[in-house]
Amino acid sequence: MLNLRMDRRTSDVTIERTENPDELSITARVCPAVEHIRKLSTPLAPNYEWITSVVHETICEDTPWRAEFSNWDPQTGACIQHFVRKEAAK
Numbered sequence: 001m002l003n004l005r006m007d008r009r010t011s012d013v014t015i016e017r018t019e020n021p022d023e024l025s026i027t028a029r030v031c032p033a034v035e036h037i038r039k040l041s042t043p044l045a046p047n048y049e050w051i052t053s054v055v056h057e058t059i060c061e062d063t064p065w066r067a068e069f070s071n072w073d074p075q076t077g078a079c080i081q082h083f084v085r086k087e088a089a090k
Contacts, residue, residue: 022085031077
């Protein structure tokens with residue numbers, strides 16, 4: 001069983017809200033899950049980036065939010081996860 005916990009004080013992840021209440025960005029300079037997988041010397045699934053993107057899209061399904069996943073680095077899991085209110089994106 002995978003048991004991951006992220007400590008906001010020591011993680012390399014930043015959550016940013018601008019003055020625009022219709023946007024939220026999460027920047028991971030090192031993904032805690034990828035870091036854990038690498039420490040176990042387990043290969044990362046070749047479609048890990050796609051799976052992560054689909055998970056975010058699925059979480060947003062039937063909500064007023066849309067997920068965008070970009071700047072993926074397969075070595076560190078670094079990425080930008082951007083959530084935008086669908087109505088505001090039009």
